[in-house]
Amino acid sequence: MRHIERLPEPAILKEKHDEWQNKFDQAKKQNPKARPDSTKYGNPKIRRNLEDCSYNKCFYCESKLSGSSKEIDHFIEVAIDSKQAYNWTNLYLSCSNCNDKADHNTIPVNTALDPCRDSDEEIQANITFEYEYICSQHDSQKGLNTIKKYHLGTDLLDMKRGKWLQKIMADIIDIQNRMRKDGRSLPTQDEQQRLKRYMQPDQPYSLMSKVYLEKNFDYLLETAYEN
Template sequence: MIRVRKPAEPPKVLRTKGARVRRSHCAAYSRAPRSYENGRKSFEFDPNIYGHETVKQALREAQHGKCAFCESKLAHISYGDVEHFRPKAGWRQEEGAPLGRPGYYWLAYEWANLYLACTLCNQQFKRNLFPLRTPSRRARSHKEDVTAEDPLLLDPAVDDPEAFISFREEVPYSVKGNARGKETIRIMGLNRDALAEQRRRHLRHVKTLQQIIELRAPQAEEARNLLLRMQQDSEEYVSMTRAFLR
């Protein structure tokens, strides 16, 4: 994972249609909070708003066409899902725990809560998991402040993931054993076998370029330029590359 820098201004569809639906949902919850908390009522979310092509395109550009979590190029593996960092319909503190309702419904169309993720990171691993270090601090409705929460998952637009997660070769680990890095690796499946194999292949290229430079081969200057490019945010698995070369 690397830091994601989104444009300050959300796409228009979130500022207009998304804002209207948010107001409607907040009003509905205020009229019957218990019904939404016990599951008798639930919100309907419109993927044509939060998943609008202008939203996806803005996220693609901000994320350099990569999954916000595993750093794989989305064009290689999937079209990409618009992922809600704080789950919109319901949340779980841990795997197998009861589903907490109604979820972060008021953030379903909030720019700060949206990322583009590969299908595996979003649907197979994270799903509706959103653990907090202190569960009692969880915001249960739009009337509470999410900034008082202490999430264990790293938020790539708020946190600097490279300060929490580093690599030994292709294997991610939490820096100084910190809990947030450890939980992010576990929940997002950042050490899954197929992903580790992709990083291993990438690292072989890095090592080859390094050897060419050290041997002062005729291609050394070209190798040096390629290695510099591979350390830019736009490149796949750049957090691993930077950690290896650091």
């Protein structure tokens, strides 16, 4: 999870919000279990804005999304507040794993991290990684709640994050081999940037990558030879 700067509300949502919400309100009167129309809040223009907010990653786990894996989550569940059905700030891009989250009665959203509200510093104060395994930072309850609510510790995510670490490690080994061959104790600026690229928020699992590199290979990040 990384902090996400939300883009301005899409024009179609500004234009249609009241109409869509009124229709949903009427449907709720007829059937209290009615759900908002996903073809409306999932409009391609709305979805595109969400994709641009997160570099086409799940807001919660940072997995890159494609095709049917893209879902739109109501951060505050519609069952809790039906007036949030078409609110721009309540729509989050999610993978199917994280969208199948623990409900509000089990873990309220205000007891877990919010990528659109919390800063990177706040997120990193509550969750961290041991290799591909996510864990709470200093036994943070908010970190634990976040991991549980969005199922961030599943075997599937461990596997995906592990494969990403293998990619990083291949670059590290290549850089270390080049340094030995050239008799250098430091990487070049280009080599350093190869590694720092993994830590950028447009990359999958960028927080895990940042923690892994800073914890294990900080000497490759701090100072570099000019090319």
